[in-house]
């Protein structure tokens with residue numbers, strides 16, 4: 001699939017105020033600084049669409065982008081950024097959880113993990129929580145340009161092994177780099193397939 005148009009639509013802290021038009025929607029989540037906003041820019045081919053920063057904690061709102069006048073990409077705040085302070089962390093956690101649990105038109109949640117790191121407790125617990133709540137998700141390894149192919153195979157392999165301890169079947173897995181475009185076509189093709197499915201949300205379509 002090609003992306004021919006990508007427009008910022010709205011930012012929210014409240015899931016109830018998110019766009020009500022029934023469209024397929026794909027959200028990007030993961031620890032702060034994992035590369036969510038960068039991946040959205042890479043996928044859409046628009047560098048400044050989602051705001052990125054080398055300092056963690058940049059995205060603090062639910063951001064909707066309308067793609068090809070047809071479906072949404074959603075940039076979410078990252079989780080697990082301790083420097084935010086307890087109150088702000090709790091607020092962000094609430095925003096994320098409400099969005100994930102209440103947003104019926106969210107067809108798939110892409111969970112990003114930094115390919116350089118060993119499996120992190122916070123990611124494993126988050127993924128377990130998704131399972132408990134029946135949330136459809138896929139796993140996206142980011143920043144693959146930062147390591148050799150051999151090292152990447154070992155690191156990402158460790159993650160998948162850990163997941164197999166929790167899950168009988170692994171979710172779809174994508175290997176990406178926002179720096180060199182790796183994984184773009186695979187991700188967009190996956191979304192294209194999901195877009196063909198009937199939207200489960202409100203029956204008023």
Ligand SMILES: Nc1nc2c(ncn2[C@@H]2O[C@H](COP(=O)(O)OP(=O)(O)OP(=O)(O)O)[C@@H](O)[C@H]2O)c(=O)[nH]1
Nearest residue numbers: 032033034035036037038052053057058059078178
């Ligand atoms: N080399 C490399 N750097 C990346 C990649 N993706 C993101 N980065 C860098 O990682 C930093 C964080 O990227 P963001 O896209 O802002 O991360 P985020 O997950 O949206 O972060 P928050 O909004 O703070 O939760 C930036 O300095 C990016 O340039 C990648 O694939 N390769």
Ligand SMILES: [Mg+2]
Nearest residue numbers: 036037058059
């Ligand atoms: Mg961000």
